[in-house]
Amino acid sequence: MNTKPDIDEIDLQILEHLLMDSSLSHKHIGERIPMTGQAVGARIRKLQDLGVIEGYTLRWNPDKIGLHVHAFVTVFLHSPKAHSTFQAYALEHKHIAELHRVSGEGCYWMRVRISTPAELNDILDELLRYGNYKLSLSISQVK
Amino acid sequence: MNTKPDIDEIDLQILEHLLMDSSLSHKHIGERIPMTGQAVGARIRKLQDLGVIEGYTLRWNPDKIGLHVHAFVTVFLHSPKAHSTFQAYALEHKHIAELHRVSGEGCYWMRVRISTPAELNDILDELLRYGNYKLSLSISQVK
DNA sequence: CAACAATCCTTTCAATATGAAAGTAAAACA
DNA sequence: TGTTTTACTTTCATATTGAAAGGATTGTTG
Structure with missing residues (x-):
């Protein structure tokens, strides 16, 4: 058993992208990895299931x-x-x-x-x- | 000249919805107002132009x-x-x-x-x- | 008062993003 | 070596999106 669940470098990259701008399309994020939008979507769902991503919100003033x-x-x-x-x-x-x-x-x-x-x-x-x-x-x- | 730009109660409702969950579809938000998704989208664009909404991000752990x-x-x-x-x-x-x-x-x-x-x-x-x-x-x- | 303009919405439509399902390749393992 | 698992791609049906056009209401001006 590891201290962290199975979160790899790619997951962290996706996380950083979403923290900067969670309105980015999965496809767009995937181009940077590179990976298809669907694969990015699956990893995002995994991050949500693991509780790393708790929800979506705004940066606002x-x-x-x-x-x-x-x-x-x-x-x-x-x-x-x-x-x-x-x-x-x-x-x-x-x-x-x-x-x-x-x-x-x-x-x-x-x-x-x-x-x-x-x-x-x-x-x-x-x-x-x-x-x-x-x-x-x-x-x-x-x- | 007003201290606030023209932000009305409906804008604030939309803002609250997005703060709770910015992944809500415009259509879904519109059902609570009520208003079509396209009208909600237009108001969100207005809030972005005014600088009230600065960007989209995550709640995470x-x-x-x-x-x-x-x-x-x-x-x-x-x-x-x-x-x-x-x-x-x-x-x-x-x-x-x-x-x-x-x-x-x-x-x-x-x-x-x-x-x-x-x-x-x-x-x-x-x-x-x-x-x-x-x-x-x-x-x-x-x- | 009548005509006009502005505002804000709805409807329509085309482009795009999305998640599910099936197929594939590579790695892990017995 | 054969089997299972994992993670991806491809395909497809559905949903969301923004743009454009149309309509209703309100406010403005001659």
């Missing part, structure tokens, strides 16, 4: 629809009891785009995308119910 | 191809002169998946995806050339 504030928040919970309610709060909150349990600084790290500083302020107020926080604002995304 | 370490690093640069070399370093580094200039804690925030703690150690060593850092490891992604 939230700023263009008015979500001008991009914040990184480290959360320090008051008490162990706060975890479940905090997670429930974060999961249902539309503007909490990402949430991780972390070791290191604090208990959780989260990404917030929201329209205005005032709305961010509201979120921070709500966070105080669960614990404390440390805030960083993204000024520009370099990569 | 780096862990499955051996990238077991997911780290968030806050970087504090020594001096103003370090910025350009640091950015160049980060941009070309394969395992630095995301980089933001931030206000708040430190100068930069970055996401690192890498195979082993030992390799992370190497990156941290290299970071010391530019400044200091603070490290958090993602234990589990909640959202």
